[in-house]
Amino acid sequence: MSLDHDVLIVGAGPAGAHLAIRLARAGWEVGLVEARRFPRPKPCGEFLSPACLPFLDVLGLLEETRAAGAIELGGMRLHGHGHVAEGTYRAVGRAEVPFGHGLALRREVLDAIALDAAVAEPRVTLHAPLRVGHILRSTSGAVIGLHARDASGGECELRARFTIGADGRQSIVARELGLRSFGRAPARFALVARYSGVDPGPTGELHLTRGGYFAAAPVDSGLFTLNLVVDRRELSSATEGARGHGSLETFLARRIEETSSLAPRLAHAERSGPLHVAGPLETRVRRSTFDGGALVGDAAGFVDPMTGEGIFLAMHGAAHLAASLDTALRASRTDARSLLSYERSRRRDITPRHRAARLLQSGLGRPRVERFLLSLLERHPALTDLVVGITGDYASPLALFSPRTWRQALGRQG
Numbered sequence: 001m002s003l004d005h006d007v008l009i010v011g012a013g014p015a016g017a018h019l020a021i022r023l024a025r026a027g028w029e030v031g032l033v034e035a036r037r038f039p040r041p042k043p044c045g046e047f048l049s050p051a052c053l054p055f056l057d058v059l060g061l062l063e064e065t066r067a068a069g070a071i072e073l074g075g076m077r078l079h080g081h082g083h084v085a086e087g088t089y090r091a092v093g094r095a096e097v098p099f100g101h102g103l104a105l106r107r108e109v110l111d112a113i114a115l116d117a118a119v120a121e122p123r124v125t126l127h128a129p130l131r132v133g134h135i136l137r138s139t140s141g142a143v144i145g146l147h148a149r150d151a152s153g154g155e156c157e158l159r160a161r162f163t164i165g166a167d168g169r170q171s172i173v174a175r176e177l178g179l180r181s182f183g184r185a186p187a188r189f190a191l192v193a194r195y196s197g198v199d200p201g202p203t204g205e206l207h208l209t210r211g212g213y214f215a216a217a218p219v220d221s222g223l224f225t226l227n228l229v230v231d232r233r234e235l236s237s238a239t240e241g242a243r244g245h246g247s248l249e250t251f252l253a254r255r256i257e258e259t260s261s262l263a264p265r266l267a268h269a270e271r272s273g274p275l276h277v278a279g280p281l282e283t284r285v286r287r288s289t290f291d292g293g294a295l296v297g298d299a300a301g302f303v304d305p306m307t308g309e310g311i312f313l314a315m316h317g318a319a320h321l322a323a324s325l326d327t328a329l330r331a332s333r334t335d336a337r338s339l340l341s342y343e344r345s346r347r348r349d350i351t352p353r354h355r356a357a358r359l360l361q362s363g364l365g366r367p368r369v370e371r372f373l374l375s376l377l378e379r380h381p382a383l384t385d386l387v388v389g390i391t392g393d394y395a396s397p398l399a400l401f402s403p404r405t406w407r408q409a410l411g412r413q414g
């Protein structure tokens with residue numbers, strides 16, 4: 001069987017582009033298959049946690065990201081039930097803050113920087129726009145490549161030693177292989193819009209609202225990105241009877257108006273660009289490796305944007321998967337077990353983050369829990385710094401289960 005590449009990667013978002021760069025630099029021939037023309041919009045809070053910066057730096061993309069106008073953010077400000085708690089990105093316990101801040105940049109700019117860097121690698125071939133529709137499998141069931149269509153309906157097959165699903169929350173690779181599973185929590189949806197004319201402020205912002213929250217951050221070009229995340233039930237009861245985007249616009253405008261911490265921030269704002277809708281947000285997979293490939297980034301599971309760590313998890317996953325694939329390819333292996341170190345890195349580093357995000361979710365929409373937590377954080381800035389350090393991806397969520405951390409954060413002797 002003739003092979004087109006050593007590794008085929010489906011999807012050129014942060015997970016796919018970072019993986020392509022790393023594999024090409026390790027000496028492997030990569031085919032990067034992307035359904036859309038870049039730059040493409042991606043509904044997102046557009047906030048990069050501090051822990052993303054070392055991944056950009058090591059690939060030589062950090063300076064370009066800054067030069068593109070990325071805004072530095074020094075922490076997170078949490079609003080709700082009349083309380084305000086501000087957490088700063090600073091060392092908590094033994095965890096240092098990489099570069100001391102996060103960044104915010106429009107996704108079409110951020111993702112194009114990574115894709116351009118991938119395409120500049122002589123060992124990367126970009127196949128785009130090309131939409132993958134099916135996965136090819138051997139008689140033993142191992143994945144051996146993919147079947148795809150271009151914009152004019154032309155069909156093609158590509159084959160490789162490994163095929164990687166980096167194709168986001170709706171991953172066709174995960175679906176084709178029957179790896180998707182579903183959570184019990186009610187489905188959540190996000191409405192995403194940008195505004196001009198908003199005073200930027202030095203931090204990212206979270207504003208609790210009925211049945212959900214707003215996440216907001218100033219981005220480049222004088223814009224401010226706002227995400228409203230709510231249960232499907234909230235959205236459908238508010239838009240019942242009404243049709244189309246108009247009703248969603250009204251829903252968003254009303255929610256802004258009734259969220260007293262946010263409304264004044266947007267008093268002189270002007271909308272810039274369309275309203276995007278994303279959801280259902282949570283996706284799960286049973287495992288992230290299989291014979292002939294793996295899933296990475298959102299394709300390997302996504303909880304909720306509240307903790308703002310999806311881009312970090314995509315970059316982290318790409319780094320660990322690249323190392324695992326390199327070892328497997330050198331050993332001429334393509335079975336799932338050859339990628340065990342990647343699966344383990346996910347269990348060690350990513351599963352606890354997904355659990356912490358689900359725990360946070362379960363407290364949302366319960367006013368008494370929200371009020372208690374926010375008043376606690378408001379009174380104990382060190383505790384807010386810890387929470388912000390966890391969502392900034394440099395402090396471990398396991399710290400939340402350590403009595404010593406709590407004693408220190410609440411200002412008592414350890």
Ligand SMILES: Cc1cc2nc3c(=O)[nH]c(=O)nc-3n(C[C@H](O)[C@H](O)[C@H](O)COP(=O)(O)OP(=O)(O)OC[C@H]3O[C@@H](n4cnc5c(N)ncnc54)[C@H](O)[C@@H]3O)c2cc1C
Nearest residue numbers: 011013014015035045046047132168190297298305310311
């Ligand atoms: C509302 C919202 C707000 C968010 N806010 C933040 C935030 O502030 N900070 C943060 O860190 N994370 C945030 N996230 C999460 C973040 O957007 C994702 O975790 C991140 O984009 C994952 O990158 P990825 O490369 O895995 O997937 P994606 O960025 O989704 O890229 C997948 C790529 O695959 C391509 N593709 C899909 N199907 C096919 C196919 N069949 N054939 C070929 N190509 C295909 C797509 O076109 C796309 O380019 C947010 C998510 C949502 C929904």
